[in-house]
Amino acid sequence: MDIKSGCSVEQGLSNEKVIVIDFGGQYNQLVARRVRECNVYCEIYSYRTDIEQIKAMKPKGIILTGGPNSCYEENAPACTKELFELGIPVLGLCYGAQLMMLVLGGNVEKAPVREYGKTQVHVDPSSPLFAGVEQETVCWMSHFDYISRIAPGFFTVAHTDNCPVAAAQCPDKKLYAIQFHPEVLHTVEGTKMLYNFVRGVCSCGGTWRMDSFVEESVRQIREKVGDGKVLLALSGGVDSSVAAGLLSRAIGRQLTCVFVDHGLLRKNEGDEVEAVFGPDGDFDLNFIRVNAQERYYGKLAGVTEPETKRKIIGEEFIRVFEEEAKKIGAVDFLAQGTIYPDVVESGLGGESAVIKSHHNVGGLPDYVDFKEIIEPLRDLFKDEVRKAGLELGLPEQLVFRQPFPGPGLGIRIIGEVTAEKVHIVQDADAIYREEVDKAAVSYAKEHGAAAPWRPDQYFAALTNMRSVGVMGDERTYDYAVALRAVKTVDFMTAECAEIPFAVLQTVMNRIINEVRGVNRVLFDISSKPPGTIEFE
Numbered sequence: 001m002d003i004k005s006g007c008s009v010e011q012g013l014s015n016e017k018v019i020v021i022d023f024g025g026q027y028n029q030l031v032a033r034r035v036r037e038c039n040v041y042c043e044i045y046s047y048r049t050d051i052e053q054i055k056a057m058k059p060k061g062i063i064l065t066g067g068p069n070s071c072y073e074e075n076a077p078a079c080t081k082e083l084f085e086l087g088i089p090v091l092g093l094c095y096g097a098q099l100m101m102l103v104l105g106g107n108v109e110k111a112p113v114r115e116y117g118k119t120q121v122h123v124d125p126s127s128p129l130f131a132g133v134e135q136e137t138v139c140w141m142s143h144f145d146y147i148s149r150i151a152p153g154f155f156t157v158a159h160t161d162n163c164p165v166a167a168a169q170c171p172d173k174k175l176y177a178i179q180f181h182p183e184v185l186h187t188v189e190g191t192k193m194l195y196n197f198v199r200g201v202c203s204c205g206g207t208w209r210m211d212s213f214v215e216e217s218v219r220q221i222r223e224k225v226g227d228g229k230v231l232l233a234l235s236g237g238v239d240s241s242v243a244a245g246l247l248s249r250a251i252g253r254q255l256t257c258v259f260v261d262h263g264l265l266r267k268n269e270g271d272e273v274e275a276v277f278g279p280d281g282d283f284d285l286n287f288i289r290v291n292a293q294e295r296y297y298g299k300l301a302g303v304t305e306p307e308t309k310r311k312i313i314g315e316e317f318i319r320v321f322e323e324e325a326k327k328i329g330a331v332d333f334l335a336q337g338t339i340y341p342d343v344v345e346s347g348l349g350g351e352s353a354v355i356k357s358h359h360n361v362g363g364l365p366d367y368v369d370f371k372e373i374i375e376p377l378r379d380l381f382k383d384e385v386r387k388a389g390l391e392l393g394l395p396e397q398l399v400f401r402q403p404f405p406g407p408g409l410g411i412r413i414i415g416e417v418t419a420e421k422v423h424i425v426q427d428a429d430a431i432y433r434e435e436v437d438k439a440a441v442s443y444a445k446e447h448g449a450a451a452p453w454r455p456d457q458y459f460a461a462l463t464n465m466r467s468v469g470v471m472g473d474e475r476t477y478d479y480a481v482a483l484r485a486v487k488t489v490d491f492m493t494a495e496c497a498e499i500p501f502a503v504l505q506t507v508m509n510r511i512i513n514e515v516r517g518v519n520r521v522l523f524d525i526s527s528k529p530p531g532t533i534e535f536e
């Protein structure tokens with residue numbers, strides 16, 4: 001099997017690229033996303049990237065991110081002076097700004113006053129960075145070092161009460177340094193500043209758009225695939241669905257999608273996926289639905305240990321997919337719905353990578369006979385994947401679907417999984433989602449803004465607890481359903497979303513009345529940590 005690295009559709013798509021050099025800052029992906037919001041294509045690279053490689057990429061601009069170190073310390077992440085002599089505009093942010101100053105002959109030292117949080121900044125609106133920005137503007141500061149002397153050729157274009165150099169520039173060389181973080185939304189006019197840099201200073205025309213992405217990807221997929229056959233494991237999640245839509249538009253029936261219904265999907269989800277991608281749907285492709293419910297329930301019978309359950313579900317997926325793939329025979333390409341954060345977080349992009357490996361990137365399946373891997377969404381952030389999905393005509397409810405774990409309801413049923421329990425949790429979850437969605441829509445209509453409590457992920461789980469209750473005149477001994485609702489940015493930490501009590505009451509009443517086998521409804525208020533979002 002000849003496995004090449006994923007097919008990226010970027011090459012050739014956008015001849016104007018800005019690169020973000022990552023010094024380990026927590027906002028590195030955010031910088032790239034903001035740049036892309038300016039319709040400029042942007043990629044993240046580690047500060048260790050060789051200068052020759054950077055030159056070969058011919059970026060129209062370079063942005064140096066923040067980072068946790070002090071740039072004057074020995075072995076601190078650094079860059080060569082040559083980076084600033086390429087004639088390419090460079091914007092340094094926080095650590096990147098300090099490094100630029102230090103490398104070019106300025107000075108950086110520990111600040112007498114540490115600045116953290118929203119800070120009033122006085123800017124010089126004649127600077128190209130601050131065109132159209134209010135002279136007094138709120139910016140997000142987070143630094144303990146400061147630029148105590150700017151490098152020769154630079155002059156200061158912003159300051160705060162505690163920070164003499166909040167921004168400096170050397171317009172002749174197109175070098176700009178900003179102490180604060182324009183990429184975070186707390187910096188009220190940050191997007192404008194980044195826009196000024198990439199569209200103004202770097203002269204990018206703004207050609208990165210989802211309609212052109214789709215068009216260009218289709219062209220490149222056709223070129224790469226030729227008359228070959230492509231196989232895609234379709235889960236019904238956003239990424240694999242958008243990948244299916246894109247591949248279908250490019251190569252039609254040369255694409256086969258295998259959708260494994262493991263019986264652990266949400267209520268009606270299997271049929272919804274089939275309605276979109278199956279023979280009666282709008283997409284031209286070969287769709288194979290494998291109804292493996294019984295097989296999964298059989299394997300899971302009597303198993304209660306969470307990790308063992310996860311392992312069984314994962315392994316069984318491989319077995320089922322393998323069997324289907326064998327029926328299809330050798331294919332030329334195996335497609336995957338890998339997206340850009342997966343790439344960055346797996347260490348193939350920026351600096352923060354070493355944090356976690358991602359199943360989509362590192363582990364290529366070796367159980368299917370294919371020649372190459374194809375990853376048409378490899379360059380996109382999640383919000384861009386969604387835009388591409390809409391562009392391709394996927395239904396909104398699929399495109400804006402909340403995250404759903406691979407092992408599905410298997411990890412939302414505590415203890416043994418049975419068909420009966422699956423039905424209970426499916427029905428309770430459907431009611432809960434319906435009522436929360438309804439309440440969120442009516443709040444938005446009434447207030448003209450999204451409800452502040454609107455959760456980022458919310459679902460029902462089935463506890464393994466049965467307790468005594470009374471219904472009518474009868475004693476019951478039934479299950480307790482737990483409702484979870486969290487607000488989160490990155491799913492690494494989360495807070496309980498404060499769903500209005502009236503909504504919870506409606507949900508409770510409906511679940512108790514409509515779902516047999518449940519006599520208690522609990523609302524989980526744990527944050528993460530210590531609780532995880534899922535129950536197992």
Ligand code: XMP
Binds near residue numbers: 403491531533
């Ligand atoms: P936890 O439970 O770890 O969940 O707080 C964080 C986020 O990850 C999702 N999740 C998974 N997604 N396979 C997935 O594709 C999994 O095994 C898995 N486990 C958790 C979870 O839904 C939440 O969004």
